[in-house]
Amino acid sequence: MLLSFNWLKEFVPYTGTAEELGEMLTMLGLELEEVTQPYDEISGVVVGRVLTCEAHPDSDHLHVCTVDVGAEEPLPIVCGAPNVAAGQLVCVAPVGATLPGGLVMKKAKLRGVPSFGMICSEREMQLSEDHNGILVLPETNRSGRKPALGEKFVDAYELDREVLDISITPNRADCLSVLGFARIVSAYLGLPVTLPSFTLEEKGEDMSGAVPVEVRDGGLCPSYTGRILKGAKVAPSPAWMRWRLNAVGVRAISNLVDVTNYILMELGQPLHAFDHNRLAGGRIIVREAADGEKITTLDGQERLLRAGDGLICDAEKPVALAGVMGGLETEITGESESVFLECAVFRPRSIRMTARRLALNSEASYRYERGVDPTGMAFALDRAAALMAELSGADVCRGICACTPQPWKAPEIRFRRAKAEGLLGVSLTDEFCRRTLESLGCTVEAVSSDEWNVKAPGWRYDLTREADLIEEIAIFNGVDSLEGTLPSIPQVLARFGEPEGRHAFMMRVKHWAAGLGMNEAVNYSFVGNRDLDHLGLPREGRVVIMNPLTAEQDVLRTELAPGLFQNVRQNISQGASGVRLFEVAEAFTADPASDTTVREVRHLAMVLYGSRYEESWAHADEDMDYIDIKGIVEKLFAYLGLAKPSFSMAEGHPYLAPAVAVKLADGREAGVIGRLKPALADEYLARKAVWYADVDMDLLRAESSVSRRVFRQLPVYPAVKRDVTFIASRSVLVQDVLSAVSGVKTSLLEGAELLDVYEPKDSGSRNITVRLTFRRADRTLQDGEVDKEREKIVSGVVKALGVTI
Amino acid sequence: MDLLAQLNGLPGELEERLRKVAGDADLEAARVDFLGRKGRLAELMSHLRDLSPAERPAFGQAANAVKQRMTELLDERKALQEQEREAAFLAGFDCSLPGRTLWNGSLHPITLAMEEVCSVFRSMGYEIAGGPEVETDFNCFEALNMPPEHPARDMQDTLYINDKVLLRAHTSCVQVRTMMNRRPPLAIIGPGKVYRRDSDVTHTPMFHQIEGLLVDRHVTMADLRGTLTAFLRAVFGGSTRVRFRPSFFPFTEPSVEVDMSCAQCGGRGHIDGQPCRVCKGSGWLEILGSGMVDPAVFRSVGYDPDEVSGFAFGLGVERIAMLKYGLTDLRMNFENDIRFLHQFPV
Numbered sequence A: 001m002l003l004s005f006n007w008l009k010e011f012v013p014y015t016g017t018a019e020e021l022g023e024m025l026t027m028l029g030l031e032l033e034e035v036t037q038p039y040d041e042i043s044g045v046v047v048g049r050v051l052t053c054e055a056h057p058d059s060d061h062l063h064v065c066t067v068d069v070g071a072e073e074p075l076p077i078v079c080g081a082p083n084v085a086a087g088q089l090v091c092v093a094p095v096g097a098t099l100p101g102g103l104v105m106k107k108a109k110l111r112g113v114p115s116f117g118m119i120c121s122e123r124e125m126q127l128s129e130d131h132n133g134i135l136v137l138p139e140t141n142r143s144g145r146k147p148a149l150g151e152k153f154v155d156a157y158e159l160d161r162e163v164l165d166i167s168i169t170p171n172r173a174d175c176l177s178v179l180g181f182a183r184i185v186s187a188y189l190g191l192p193v194t195l196p197s198f199t200l201e202e203k204g205e206d207m208s209g210a211v212p213v214e215v216r217d218g219g220l221c222p223s224y225t226g227r228i229l230k231g232a233k234v235a236p237s238p239a240w241m242r243w244r245l246n247a248v249g250v251r252a253i254s255n256l257v258d259v260t261n262y263i264l265m266e267l268g269q270p271l272h273a274f275d276h277n278r279l280a281g282g283r284i285i286v287r288e289a290a291d292g293e294k295i296t297t298l299d300g301q302e303r304l305l306r307a308g309d310g311l312i313c314d315a316e317k318p319v320a321l322a323g324v325m326g327g328l329e330t331e332i333t334g335e336s337e338s339v340f341l342e343c344a345v346f347r348p349r350s351i352r353m354t355a356r357r358l359a360l361n362s363e364a365s366y367r368y369e370r371g372v373d374p375t376g377m378a379f380a381l382d383r384a385a386a387l388m389a390e391l392s393g394a395d396v397c398r399g400i401c402a403c404t405p406q407p408w409k410a411p412e413i414r415f416r417r418a419k420a421e422g423l424l425g426v427s428l429t430d431e432f433c434r435r436t437l438e439s440l441g442c443t444v445e446a447v448s449s450d451e452w453n454v455k456a457p458g459w460r461y462d463l464t465r466e467a468d469l470i471e472e473i474a475i476f477n478g479v480d481s482l483e484g485t486l487p488s489i490p491q492v493l494a495r496f497g498e499p500e501g502r503h504a505f506m507m508r509v510k511h512w513a514a515g516l517g518m519n520e521a522v523n524y525s526f527v528g529n530r531d532l533d534h535l536g537l538p539r540e541g542r543v544v545i546m547n548p549l550t551a552e553q554d555v556l557r558t559e560l561a562p563g564l565f566q567n568v569r570q571n572i573s574q575g576a577s578g579v580r581l582f583e584v585a586e587a588f589t590a591d592p593a594s595d596t597t598v599r600e601v602r603h604l605a606m607v608l609y610g611s612r613y614e615e616s617w618a619h620a621d622e623d624m625d626y627i628d629i630k631g632i633v634e635k636l637f638a639y640l641g642l643a644k645p646s647f648s649m650a651e652g653h654p655y656l657a658p659a660v661a662v663k664l665a666d667g668r669e670a671g672v673i674g675r676l677k678p679a680l681a682d683e684y685l686a687r688k689a690v691w692y693a694d695v696d697m698d699l700l701r702a703e704s705s706v707s708r709r710v711f712r713q714l715p716v717y718p719a720v721k722r723d724v725t726f727i728a729s730r731s732v733l734v735q736d737v738l739s740a741v742s743g744v745k746t747s748l749l750e751g752a753e754l755l756d757v758y759e760p761k762d763s764g765s766r767n768i769t770v771r772l773t774f775r776r777a778d779r780t781l782q783d784g785e786v787d788k789e790r791e792k793i794v795s796g797v798v799k800a801l802g803v804t805i
Numbered sequence B: 001m002d003l004l005a006q007l008n009g010l011p012g013e014l015e016e017r018l019r020k021v022a023g024d025a026d027l028e029a030a031r032v033d034f035l036g037r038k039g040r041l042a043e044l045m046s047h048l049r050d051l052s053p054a055e056r057p058a059f060g061q062a063a064n065a066v067k068q069r070m071t072e073l074l075d076e077r078k079a080l081q082e083q084e085r086e087a088a089f090l091a092g093f094d095c096s097l098p099g100r101t102l103w104n105g106s107l108h109p110i111t112l113a114m115e116e117v118c119s120v121f122r123s124m125g126y127e128i129a130g131g132p133e134v135e136t137d138f139n140c141f142e143a144l145n146m147p148p149e150h151p152a153r154d155m156q157d158t159l160y161i162n163d164k165v166l167l168r169a170h171t172s173c174v175q176v177r178t179m180m181n182r183r184p185p186l187a188i189i190g191p192g193k194v195y196r197r198d199s200d201v202t203h204t205p206m207f208h209q210i211e212g213l214l215v216d217r218h219v220t221m222a223d224l225r226g227t228l229t230a231f232l233r234a235v236f237g238g239s240t241r242v243r244f245r246p247s248f249f250p251f252t253e254p255s256v257e258v259d260m261s262c263a264q265c266g267g268r269g270h271i272d273g274q275p276c277r278v279c280k281g282s283g284w285l286e287i288l289g290s291g292m293v294d295p296a297v298f299r300s301v302g303y304d305p306d307e308v309s310g311f312a313f314g315l316g317v318e319r320i321a322m323l324k325y326g327l328t329d330l331r332m333n334f335e336n337d338i339r340f341l342h343q344f345p346v
Helices: A005-011 A018-026 A178-189 A239-247 A255-267 A348-357 A363-370 A374-392 A417-424 A430-439 A466-477 A502-516 A529-534 A561-573 A626-639 A678-684 A697-706 A734-743 A783-801 B003-020 B023-035 B040-045 B055-091 B109-124 B151-155 B172-181 B221-236 B295-300 B317-325 B330-334
Strands: A002-004 A031-036 A046-055 A063-068 A075-079 A089-094 A108-110 A113-115 A117-119 A163-167 A202-206 A213-215 A223-230 A271-275 A284-288 A294-296 A302-304 A310-313 A318-321 A339-345 A395-398 A401-403 A412-415 A443-448 A451-455 A578-590 A598-610 A646-649 A656-663 A669-676 A690-696 A720-729 A749-758 A765-774 B134-136 B160-162 B165-167 B186-195 B206-216 B242-249 B252-261 B284-293 B309-316
Touching: A002 A005, A002 A178, A002 A239, A005 A018, A005 A178, A018 A031, A018 A163, A018 A178, A063 A117, A075 A089, A075 A113, A075 A117, A178 A255, A178 A430, A213 A223, A213 A401, A223 A284, A223 A374, A239 A255, A255 A271, A255 A363, A255 A374, A271 A318, A271 A374, A284 A339, A294 A318, A310 A348, A339 A374, A348 A363, A374 A395, A412 A417, A412 A466, A417 A430, A417 A466, A417 B221, A430 A443, A430 A466, A466 B242, A466 B252, A502 A578, A502 A598, A502 A626, A502 A697, A502 B109, A529 A561, A561 A578, A561 A598, A561 A678, A561 A690, A598 A626, A598 A697, A626 A656, A626 A669, A626 A690, A656 A690, A669 A678, A690 A697, A720 A783, A734 A749, A734 A765, A734 A783, A765 A783, B003 B023, B003 B040, B003 B055, B023 B040, B023 B055, B040 B055, B109 B186, B109 B206, B109 B221, B109 B317, B172 B186, B172 B206, B172 B295, B172 B309, B206 B221, B206 B284, B206 B317, B221 B242, B221 B252, B221 B284, B221 B309, B221 B317, B242 B284, B252 B309, B284 B295, B284 B317, B309 B317, B317 B330
Parallel strands: A202 A395, A213 A284
Antiparallel strands: A002 A163, A031 A163, A046 A063, A046 A089, A063 A075, A089 A117, A108 A113, A223 A339, A223 A395, A223 A401, A271 A339, A284 A310, A294 A302, A310 A318, A412 A451, A443 A451, A578 A598, A598 A690, A646 A656, A656 A669, A669 A690, A720 A765, A749 A765, B134 B165, B160 B165, B186 B206, B206 B309, B242 B252, B252 B284, B284 B309
């Protein structure tokens, strides 16, 4: 909301600066964004009198003028405007002055004649689009004072030099006008509000029945009024009005339309001027639209309506979209002579639905959506009519055409001082509370010693409940003056001993992963369907966004992979040689059984790419591989106190090959490890293998919460180790060998682990070296008994797998 | 020369030899030459039987003394060599060698900021609560006093899954879910991702918020101020000042915007005569929104607003991270460039 500081001061005798006012309003909940000086760029322009005006000797359109700007000598100025003439009062940009756009006036020669400045048009000063000729100033300003020659134009004509841009929260419908701000300033500072004075002279017979108004739906329109004006001459508005509207961001159109906008900005009451002669049947019907009805609005667009939209109709057709925008057919044109001036109140809900659906936000709908003061209608209508009469020469007809199906009734609100004190944590006096509420326009009536009945004024749509009144009391008492206290936080015994919460668990996992040396990534939860398609992920089960910002963000990720692969791409393109990222986040799939229709599962996903170590002198230059990522997953299980998972080849994975299923000891699938298929890796600029792992953390959390850490006694007697190398065909897995080892019945074997895998060239076989550990709990082993056991195991494995040693 | 003289001459010879010894192998050769099984001492001892029985004890004693002396000489020499080696190692030790780089693990700055906030409130006794990121319109808006036509919905340009389901536009839904499932008193903090249909230099369509809620008998706005002051001081330092400005949120009444004194310029608004770039010269930074829980919210979750009162607040985690770490570009948070991530090691 743009608020002209001058305009406000016409309503309330505020004596501070615009900045101080802004600060005060901010602390009253009306936040100042900035103070602007809309006419700062033309502050060098002065008022001058054209003394002489001759045709230029070498030009058929230039004039050579002398202009008195209050200096000793008049300024010679060459002017190209067709309308320049001796005797005019004009705006002069002398040498050294600047004009909008940064143009600095310099001494110039135009076709041989020197010129010491410029006589300005409105467009050159960005006052309007008018560039038909120079601006000829009226002899007196708005206050009736004659400007001095050489006086600054912006001062001489009292332009609105300071404008406060204030952001208005949706509840403050009352502050969408100069009057609204004046009321707040008045209430807070105890200053009087002066309403603009005018004389409304009604003429002729009573015309209150001349345009019968029929409101069919009081829920849409509680009150509708209008006045008839006759004999209007449509013309541009006077300069002061155009310049003022311009200062607060409203484009001037013509006197009649400008008056409606002026009153809108001043009093917050939207008005609409119909061409009276074009209202068929000379009547007004306010009703709900039927589905499929159409109207062409002022902006030339045909609008398709739905039941529930509010319509203003004449006897034949819709003439306006109630509270949103007028219709094209009945708009005021240059030929309009008779005006029907509408002043109505519509219910916020209906206006909001219509404006939203049609994406039609007008100054009127903006106010109606939030609530327009029904008690201010009469004043606004009369003020507008009087101003139209003054500016257009029209006669205001006697009487008001009106229909008020739901007369306004002030809401009655209970107020208890004790409740306010209890909520705010301060002590308040009755006197302060009463004074505050009354200064806001409320009436206060004591029901008992501790309870009041408060009636809010018509412009305060936001005051309907006790909490709303308490907020006003808090604001006027100063929310910033509260002394802070620290509440005691209630502790509930039952909470203690509850299992670890999800957040705490996930944080623990994040710390573990970072401690291990991976970097945490955070990606958007949405990706493009295209990204999921690229990875061959199924289309069914995707959760699609109805109104995505872009096609790259139109679906919720069903896996974390797309984001992490994109991160690999980003890092490769930035020259990274090794990438180790992890992310802990939700994956989303459709689930009709969920109250949100979506199932959210927290995953830990990890991606490894490129060099195992930073490029550094102390490490061999090797790339990360399967056993790096697998080691991390194994370590995760160990960290969470879970039994070792099993790993088995998974068939038909959409984007990983090999893909290895990670299963809990009971066989349930907990995740997958694998290498991104090289054909898909190009998309991510990856020339080397991209290793990826994805684990269901909600599952692991559930498993981990029931696992217990159990201490085992340390062995007393030493172990004996024997290494055995099996020569096995390529089809034999390491796991097969280890399983075969543990499949042999022995009493001394404590464990077997892989020591080395060697692949002799061109042999088609692998040498798998296993370290066997033997131990007895009750004594030291003898070499002989160990060797016997070893032989037994070796022959068992050889027999079982057909390997040699 | 008689045997005894030869014997007694050995230590001198060894000393002579040791002067020329260089390195461990040389020293070992000297030891073998003099004390080895076929060494000089052994060789002399082999002549013991040539001596008369009367001479033998004296020779034996002398031999023992010579052996001991030579062992001492060798040990001394060995110790000296070790000292020299240690001295050479220390003299040549390059303390400037770069350390072997292990993996530089890190937590995302958003996680770090979120945890810092959460830990302050945990220490005050709040518990962490959560909720789904895809929410119902009811939990996200209606229960929070924002019916479909409410103008405040302009403030939340929301991403929808269908007419009734959306990506939560704020973490305030966590309040609703928690209150629906539990009875007061409640002290919760709800961190998480939130989504808006907004993307430009200062907005990302996904960001992170932390919701706080205290509901009990007699919770006051003064308690809100005290709590937020304590929190901001814990995160930004003990000299942080707090400003309450009236504002509007549909789910709180009264509502306040909370500003804190600028952490960069200490609230002065300028640094060395230049306007502070962080607070743009105002000395204040908008940090969070808060207020007393609106009675309509209590009613929608079945609490009696005459029985309990409460406060709620919501803050942007990215904002905290930017202020704490001096991040300038929001979007960098979601690019996951390791050069960025490495700056937040754990």
